[in-house]
Amino acid sequence: MDESLVLKKCGYILGSTLGDGSYGKVKSAYSESQNANVAVKIINRKKAAADFLEKFLPRELEIQASLSHSNIVKIFKIFETSNGKVFIIMELGVQGDLLEFVKSRGALPEDFSKKLFRQLSMAIKFLHDQDIVHRDLKCENLLLDKDFNLKVSDFGFTRRITYDDTGKMELSKTFCGSAAYAAPEVLQGIPYNSKMYDVWSMGVILFVMMCGSMPYDDSNIKRMLRIQKEHRVDFPRSKQIPGECKDMIYKTLHPDVKKRLDICAILEHHWLGKTGEVSSRHHNGPATSKPASSSKDKKNVEGKVETDITTDPGKEDHAGPSSPRTEVACVT
Template sequence: MDDAAVLKRRGYIMGINLGEGSYAKVKSAYSERLKFNVAVKIIDRKKAPTDFLEKFLPREIEILAMLNHRSIVKTYEIFETSDGKVYIIMELGVQGDLLEFIKTRGALHEDDARKKFHQLSSAVKYCHDLDVVHRDLKCENLLLDKDFNIKLSDFGFSKRCVRDDGGHITLSKTFCGSAAYAAPEVLQGIPYQPKVYDIWSLGVILYIMVCGSMPYDDSNIKKMLRIQKEHRVNFPRSKHLTGECKDLIYRMLQPDVSRRLHIDEILSHCWVQQSKAKAQQPSTSSKEWESSRGGKDTLKVPELRPEKKSATKVEIKEEPRSEALPEKEEPVQVMRQSQTLGFNSDEPAAETKQGDPSPAPETVHT
């Protein structure tokens, strides 16, 4: 029985193709029961690799079944046919993903960014409180509903944290995600705290929201890693960001894992808590904040370039990353964000760096 017939028997009228890989595809469908369109992820067990079937797929199904949060893509139904096909019926991001939104419309105003980032942070807190980590947080995995609210999606690399006899979460050893969103400890192949890794990715996402560009150019991983470890964050001067916003990003992009913010600290940060009325009033100036962080060196930052893509972003991971890790201090080889986005480095930025004295300005080439 073909996919359309299987779905029809379940009350779904199959629509267009949204994405396709070697062993999985995503279709749109109309649910006769729900009376609206959904996304259907179809996985063929006969074509999927063993490690995916034994580890990643069971994790994803288990976690999707337990999640219920307004800012996480809803999973309506999961079923499997006798011929080895798994069907996951999910909420459809009708307005596409956040990356396409920013590419098309540019950086978000801080008020809009605050609302969307609060939705995302609330979803991450919900997961972390359940000891679930996402490990692939990025703008492409943030879908937008009809009202442009954030819906966290793609739990293909998620897992439930394991705790030792003392109740402490054990370290992870699997690299997950894209290099542009990956924390320095992950890029170095160091066993990492998975919840702390998610926080770094949140920092990258917020930077992209308010700056409309990537905080780090991953076309040169070693150079990017060096800049990250020096705690350098470069902000485009033209965006006129408030000090509170910069401070939050700076504290999330903290290379020292013992000092990186916890999800509760993010949600209680003054910028996240700030009301719209207060946000419109003058706050800590950029000059004051930059002065406290070491000056305003002129740098260039990688920009996002608009690309023509489908209205709904769907990413299918062909192969899970291996558990094998490189030697310490050697960055892993991963797909570069710059390869898919493209960069334009023509806008000067203000640099912040932990400690004094500030280094000489350096150009981030793309």
């Protein structure tokens, strides 16, 4: 059955394409029952690799459908057709993703960056408290709703942490995600602590929000890795970054995992923990939009050619909230 007919049968009117992934695509749709627009991720099992079908897709469906947090995209319904197409109905990130937002606005005001980073931190703490890791945090996977609140999306590389008989965390050996956001231990192919991988990616995201550029040039991975291992973080001279914020970024981008902040330390950091820093005007987005003052800085974001570390199991792009109760059904 045609995708539009399948969705119409379930009460959704198919709209435009929002993004394409390796094994599927994301489209907008109108939900007649909700009287609102939603995002629909469509995955074709017949085109997907065996590894994706056996490992990544089951994890994504099981984990994301179980999540309920204000800063994680909501899943409204999951159903599958007899010809192998999986439909995931999600909240729509109406303001687009964070990368596009920074590309159009440049570096974000400190108050607004702090608001978004706190929301990201709360979402990741929610996951880490349940021993769930994302492993593909990047600006493209952070969506903004109509009120410019952050929503974490795309759980294609997510997994649950496991422990051995002694209670020690078992390290991840799947080297996934995007090189520009990957921790040095991941780039080196060393078994890694997935929670600390998420933290490194968060540091890159905060740098992008505050500077309007990437902290490292991933066009030369070997050189980038050398700089990371030297613990060098070069802030653009054209940007006035508060010392406390620099300290947060510097400590989340520490090459030594034992010295890197964990998610609890991030939330307790003095830059994020200061009260009264988010003024009311920023609840509906930043009042000002300052473009990157350096063309070089802006190019680092706009001209970035993303390098995936492993095969990408489909993207959510502008998908966007997870309800406490997700419907799972099959359409034949």
